[in-house]
Structures are given as structure tokens and as C-alpha cells.
Amino acid sequence: xxxxxxxxxxxxxxxxxxxxxxxxxxxxxxxxxxxxxxxxxxxxxxxxxxxxxxxxxxxxxxxxxxxxxxxxxxxxxxxxxxxxxxxxxxxxxxxxxxxxxxxxxxxxxxxxxxxxxxxxxxxxxxxxxxxxxxxxxxxxxxxxxxxxxxxxxxxxxxxxxxxxxxxxxxxxxxxxxxxxxxxxxxxxxxxxxxxxxxxxxxxxxxxxxxxxxxxxxxxxxxxxxxxxxxxxxxxxxxxxxxxxxxxxxxxxxxxxxxxxxxxxxxxxxxxxxxxxxxxxxxxxxxxxxxxxxxxxxxxxxxxxxxxxxxxxxxxxxxxxxxxxxxxxxxxxxxxxxxxxxxxxxxxxxxxxxxxxxxxxxxxxxxxxxxxxxxxxxxxxxxxxxxxxxxxxxxxxxxxxxxxxxxxxxxxxxxxxxxxxxxxxxxxxxxxxxxxxxx
Amino acid sequence: xxxxxxxxxxxxxxxxxxxxxxxxxxxxxxxxxxxxxxxxxxxxxxxxxxxxxxxxxxxxxx
Numbered sequence: 001x002x003x004x005x006x007x008x009x010x011x012x013x014x015x016x017x018x019x020x021x022x023x024x025x026x027x028x029x030x031x032x033x034x035x036x037x038x039x040x041x042x043x044x045x046x047x048x049x050x051x052x053x054x055x056x057x058x059x060x061x062x063x064x065x066x067x068x069x070x071x072x073x074x075x076x077x078x079x080x081x082x083x084x085x086x087x088x089x090x091x092x093x094x095x096x097x098x099x100x101x102x103x104x105x106x107x108x109x110x111x112x113x114x115x116x117x118x119x120x121x122x123x124x125x126x127x128x129x130x131x132x133x134x135x136x137x138x139x140x141x142x143x144x145x146x147x148x149x150x151x152x153x154x155x156x157x158x159x160x161x162x163x164x165x166x167x168x169x170x171x172x173x174x175x176x177x178x179x180x181x182x183x184x185x186x187x188x189x190x191x192x193x194x195x196x197x198x199x200x201x202x203x204x205x206x207x208x209x210x211x212x213x214x215x216x217x218x219x220x221x222x223x224x225x226x227x228x229x230x231x232x233x234x235x236x237x238x239x240x241x242x243x244x245x246x247x248x249x250x251x252x253x254x255x256x257x258x259x260x261x262x263x264x265x266x267x268x269x270x271x272x273x274x275x276x277x278x279x280x281x282x283x284x285x286x287x288x289x290x291x292x293x294x295x296x297x298x299x300x301x302x303x304x305x306x307x308x309x310x311x312x313x314x315x316x317x318x319x320x321x322x323x324x325x326x327x328x329x330x331x332x333x334x335x336x337x338x339x340x341x342x343x344x345x346x347x348x349x350x351x352x353x354x355x356x357x358x359x360x361x362x363x364x365x366x367x368x369x370x371x372x373x374x375x376x377x378x379x380x381x382x383x384x385x386x387x388x389x390x391x392x393x394x395x396x397x398x399x400x401x402x403x404x405x406x407x408x409x410x411x412x413x414x415x416x417x418x419x420x421x422x423x424x425x426x427x428x429x430x431x432x433x434x435x436x437x438x
Numbered sequence: 439x440x441x442x443x444x445x446x447x448x449x450x451x452x453x454x455x456x457x458x459x460x461x462x463x464x465x466x467x468x469x470x471x472x473x474x475x476x477x478x479x480x481x482x483x484x485x486x487x488x489x490x491x492x493x494x495x496x497x498x499x500x
Contacts, residue, residue, distance in 0.1 A: 082459060083459040085459075170458075174458045174463065175463035176458075202440070202491055205495075206495070211495060337488055337491070337492060338491070338492050338495040339491070371466060371470055372466075375466075375469065375470055375473055378454070378473050378474070378477060379454050379455075379457075379458065379473060381477065382450060382451050382454035382455075382473065382476050382477055382480060383451060383454075385447060385450070385451075385477075385480045385484065386447045386448050386449075386450045386451025386452075386454070386476070386480045386483075387447075387448060387451045389444070389447060389484075390444045390445070390447050390448055393444055394444075
């Protein structure tokens with residue numbers, strides 16, 4: 001089967017998507033600031049420099065090889081046939097974006113915008129494990145993880161979901177609704193990033209002193225609540241841009257549908273914040289600032305899948321569920337499962353994204369047989385958990401043999417700023433001794 | 439143990455894919471059951487991997 005070519009965008013829509021994609025880096029900036037605030041003061045400069053380096057590495061690697069594997073809708077791709085159905089599993093575009101400059105813009109306007117969307121999406125996805133490895137993941141290892149994601153894993157998933165791959169064709173080939181729905185990257189960005197975070201945390205191990213023998217987990221709160229909360233505001237602007245641009249590019253939504261998508265994004269985040277605020281208020285006696293920020297972010301993450309396909313009331317429900325789950329799951333992962341995830345990325349991005357994908361299947365307008373859309377979403381989730389997570393763990397495990405992820409104990413003791421950069425983020429402040437290192 | 443759990447997870451994925459290949463669209467209940475079984479297998483694999491992580495962490499605590 002030859003995938004349908006993308007529809008030609010009117011000039012005004014082309015410009016609108018371009019402007020939206022110019023605002024989308026605010027989501028990257030927001031996540032980077034939140035990650036920095038949730039880490040320790042002695043690793044703050046390394047955290048932000050690492051974020052910048054990861055954006056640069058992903059851009060270069062994705063341009064070199066990743067974009068070829070991601071491919072474009074209607075472009076060349078690798079297809080095998082099973083049970084009489086085509087399974088389009090990998091793009092086969094030109095490496096290093098060959099021909100992009102010489103191609104007339106009129107012939108492939110949507111493909112160029114889609115490419116720009118993917119450049120930004122892979123940068124955001126690669127930032128997520130960087131936050132989880134805070135305070136012990138080396139800069140070179142963070143960049144290497146980003147390179148692996150940008151070179152192969154993200155392009156694979158992006159092709160399946162956005163470029164006419166087998167997940168997007170589930171509706172056409174197997175009568176499963178409209179195929180796998182992921183207009184703004186709940187799967188390709190957030191679940192991928194969250195599962196990468198899980199693999200990185202498993203391989204790197206917890207921060208020293210986090211889980212002392214015979215005792216409860218040591219609380220290691222973020223060093224700057226202002227960064228965390230301000231980053232949440234910044235992220236909202238970026239998420240609005242991603243959700244609106246994704247709705248136009250991947251769902252071919254008309255311009256008149258965009259205000260509702262934007263409202264749904266805001267409602268989902270607001271519902272999540274209200275729910276997390278309430279849960280932490282009852283759980284701890286006072287609302288917890290960093291958990292509330294994580295709840296807000298989880299609402300945004302779940303909106304990435306659902307905002308363009310649900311009603312405002314449903315978006316609110318999606319956000320409330322994400323907001324209730326977030327603080328509870330963060331607590332379970334830390335206290336019961338002994339996973340040290342300083343940024344809460346596994347919960348916020350992986351669990352929030354998975355919930356958003358399920359919600360899109362439940363609430364999206366159904367076409368074809370009744371559980372079709374939900375089944376399409378579940379098949380996509382099965383691919384993420386059953387194929388992508390083991391693949392990520394294997395790749396990172398091998399990478400850890402070449403480039404050790406974890407900093408040496410002395411580096412962890414003095415902080416990543418002094419160890420890796422030779423200077424702190426706050427040189428005029430006295431950094432207090434940490435009791436957990438006694 | 440963690441590796442064993444992670445190796446089980448692809449089996450769940452292939453079970454979900456088998457649902458699409460084996461059952462036509464008209465047999466929606468069987469198809470949905472197979473997909474759910476695939477997800478359950480993945481969940482079991484993840485639980486084993488998490489359990490393996492917890493045991494390894496318990497042994498290496500300072």
C-alpha cells in the first residue's frame with residue numbers, strides 16, 4: 001500500500017504552524033528549568049549546560065541519521081508484508097537532509113514543517129532522562145543517551161506514529177478507529193522519554209545516601225522551588241504550541257478547532273494541578289510545591305495525546321486523573337520500589353503519557369467498530385512497553401559499558417558543577433555540607 | 439531477574455500483534471482479549487523487572 005501524501009497546507013496555515021513551532025522550544029526551556037530546580041544547587045550549572053548540550057546533540061544527530069529513519073508521510077520507507085498486510089516499520093529518507101534545501105517549498109510544505117516538529121520533539125524527549133539522572137549522570141553520558149535516542153529510537157517511533165508507519169495505519173489495515181492517535185507526542189516524546197528515564201535510573205542507580213540501609217528513603221528536595229514553578233509557566237506556552245501544531249500537522253485539524261485544543265490543554269493542566277494540590281494537602285497537611293509542579297506537567301503531558309480529540313469536560317477529567325496519580329505514583333516509586341528519580345520523570349512523562357493515550361482512545365470520537373480506537377491505543381502502548389523499553393535498556397546497558405553513566409563517588413560528593421565544569425552555579429553562596437554523605 | 443522480566447515483555451508485544459493478524463475485525467471480542475492478554479504479559483514482565491531492581495538495590499545498600 002502506498003501511504004497517502006500529506007495534504008497541501010494553505011499559506012496562512014503554513015505560517016501559523018511555523019510561528020507555533022518557533023514557540024515550541026518554550027516547552028524544552030520549561031522542562032530544563034524544572035529539572036534544574038529539582039536537582040541540587042551544586043549540580044545546577046551542569047544540569048542547564050547539559051540541557052543545552054542535549055538539544056545541540058539531538059539536532060546534529062537527528063539531521064545526520066535520525067531524519068532518514070523517521071522518514072515522511074508519502075516518502076520512501078521499508079515495508080514487509082505479514083498476513084497479507086503491509087507493515088511500514090522504518091523510513092528510508094536521505095541522510096543528512098540531502099535535498100531539503102534544493103526542494104521547492106511548494107512541493108512538500110507539510111514535510112518540512114513535520115521535520116521541524118520532529119527536531120523539537122526529539123530534543124524534548126532526550127531532556128527527560130537527563131532530569132532523572134540529575135546529580136550523578138555524567139555530561140558525556142547524557143549526551144550519548146541523547147544521541148542514541150535521536151539516531152534510532154525516536155526516529156523509529158516517529159515513523160510508526162507520524163510518517164505513515166504501521167501504528168498510524170492500524171485504522172486502514174485493521175479497522176482500528178483512526179489508527180494510533182498521538183497528535184502532540186504523548187508517546188513519541190513523553191512515554192519514550194519517561195521509559196528512557198527508567199532505563200537510565202536503573203542503570204545509573206540512586207544518588208549516594210538516598211536509600212540508607214535499614215531506613216526510609218532520604219528526602220532530597222529540589223534546591224529552587226522558584227525555578228520549578230516558573231518552569232511550569234514557561235512549559236505551558238510551549239505545550240500549547242506543540243499541541244496546536246501537532247493537531248494541524250498530524251490530525252489535519254481545521255483552524256476553527258484550534259481554540260478548543262488550546263482550552264483543553266489549559267484545562268487538563270489546571271485539573272491536574274488542582275488534583276495534586278488537593279491530594280498533597282490531605283496527604284502531608286500542606287500542598288507540596290514540587291509535586292504540584294509535577295502534577296501540572298503530568299496534566300500537560302496527558303493533554304499531548306488527548307487535547308485535540310476530546311471535549312473540554314473530558315480534558316478536565318483527563319487532567320484530574322493525571323493529577324491524582326502523579327503524587328501517589330511518585331511516592332510509590334521512591335518508597336516502595338526504591339527508584340531515585342529526582343525530576344519525577346518516570347511518573348510525569350511515562351505514566352502521564354500512557355494515561356493520555358488511553359484517555360484519547362476512550363474519549364475520542366469513535367469511527368468503525370466500537371472499541372477500535374481504544375484497541376489502537378492499546379496496541380501502541382504494547383509496542384512502547386514491550387518493544388521500546390527493552391530496546392532502550394539494552395542500548396543504554398551497552399552504552400554504559402563504553403561511556404560509564406555514573407560519576408565517581410568523589411564527583412558526586414563535591415557536586416557535578418565543580419567536578420565536571422570546575423565552577424559552581426552560585427559561586428557567591430556557601431554550599432552547605434550534606435548530612436547524607438556522613 | 440531484571441533481564442528476565444525485560445525479556446518477557448516483547449512476548450506480550452507479539453501477543454498483541456498476533457491479535458491483529460489472527461482475528462479479523464468482525465471478531466472484536468477475541469481481538470480485544472488477545473491485546474489485553476499481551477498487555478498483561480508485559481505488565482508481568484515489568485513487575486518481575488521492578489522486583490529484580492528492588493532486590494538488587496536491597497543487596498547494595500550501604
